[in-house]
Amino acid sequence: MRLALIHNPRSRKNRRDGRKFARQASDLLGDGFLVPSSHDEMQEMVTELARRNVPLVAINGGDGTVSDVMTAIARIYPEDALPDIAIFPSGNTNLIAQDIGFSTRGIEALKLLYRNSAVLPRKTRRPLKISWPEGEHETRLGMFQGSSGYARAIAIAHSPHVLRYAPHNLAVAATLIGAFASLLWRRQRETWLAGDPLTLEVDGTPLVDGQSFLFLSTALQKLNLGIWPFWNTGKVRTGDLHFLRVADHPKKLLQATWALLRGRAPAWLRESPDYTSGKASELVLTCQGDFVLDGERFSPGASHRIVLSEGPEFGFVHD
Incomplete structure (x- = not known):
């Protein structure tokens, strides 16, 4: 065969x-x-x-x-x-x-x-390899991972009233835009903006320790609809895992969202301490909430800690 x-x-x-x-x-x-x-x-x-x-x-x-x-x-x-x-x-x-x-x-x-x-x-x-240091789950491979605000947005995108009216690829984009628009409503604003406690180590170096609105990582090199919310800050350039961390209560969030949805990262965004992006070989992420891997929700376990690293190399045949 x-x-x-x-x-x-x-x-x-x-x-x-x-x-x-x-x-x-x-x-x-x-x-x-x-x-x-x-x-x-x-x-x-x-x-x-x-x-x-x-x-x-x-x-x-x-x-x-x-x-x-x-x-x-x-x-x-x-x-x-x-x-x-x-x-x-x-x-x-x-x-x-x-x-x-x-x-x-x-x-x-x-x-x-x-x-x-x-x-x-x-x-x-090399896909993302996600492992649980405490051994609570078996290692998994995937391509796109998200925590904090991304997990909330995907939960909305998976709801029947969204999927009923739009293909999921469009529903996710519409949901992210809708999620940011919900910041206009006082009742939801603080919950979304405050984010979750999150720590991040990049190739063994502590990089983030504080509240975070959003975290994304991927082994892909392009996304649908021209969206690309990643860039290199100049501080981190190793490996092929792209990541983005957005701090709590980020400044110019709507402007940043509009730029990244178009695959652009202007100078002010790259220089802002509220937005951190780069490439790495290994990321150690601690965050209490569930995370999403390729559309599926997973628990980070009792320690709330996962390791994201480069998996084995696959060849992908395409047309």
């Missing part, structure tokens, strides 16, 4: 046309078409793929599915023999596919991959 496909029928777009795709994909791939019904079953399927040395795994789902599959692969495959990955954008969130996945999906994308995998372009990335 040279190609396997892991299909999530519960992903947003697959709920609309997944049955037809499943029939066609099964005819094309035979026992290489996999539809796990649980995390445990997916682990068993990936174990069998590793036993058979399958060199290419396609994922038909959203960011959460991609994170789950990458995590399973990293746990089971030898690190020096990881398979290439191809991502079809079929979920609620498709940030990962926008950067390193296919622009198309469905049977056309699968046929293109099946017939031309050897000559299609390939990008390499």
Whole structure:
């Protein structure tokens, strides 16, 4: 078997046309078409793929599915023999596919991959590796993480009244704008602006210790809609993990939001102590609230502490 496909029928777009795709994909791939019904079953399927040395795994789902599959692969495959990955954008969130996945999906994308995998372009990335120092959870891989205000905004974006009216990629952007607009209302303003206690170490050096409105980190190199809320301050330039920390009660928040939604970081923003961004190989984050990884919520554990580092290198085949 040279190609396997892991299909999530519960992903947003697959709920609309997944049955037809499943029939066609099964005819094309035979026992290489996999539809796990649980995390445990997916682990068993990936174990069998590793036993058979399958060199290419396609994922038909959203960011959460991609994170789950990458995590399973990293746990089971030898690190020096990881398979290439191809991502079809079929979920609620498709940030990962926008950067390193296919622009198309469905049977056309699968046929293109099946017939031309050897000559299609390939990008390499080291995903975020999130570990819990106390060992409360197993290490996970992902691409986009957020804490404090981001976790609150995603909770709103996942609510049915938002997802009902907009695709999730648009709903997240609309929700972030709406969240900042909510600062105009006195009752909500202080809760959002005060943020959460947060400490951050960057490559072993303490950088932040105080209230924070927002924290983001990613191993991606671009996001949807031209949004890019990261830059290098000149203080931190190691590694490929981008991060942004916004302090509590930040000055010029609406102006900063407008600039970053357009992928710009003007000089005043880079020089402001309320906004800190850079690149690193390892981040140690302490924050009491839950965090979000690729659209899924996780607890930071009893110590409220997680380590974000560079994971193993994957090759991502795309069109």
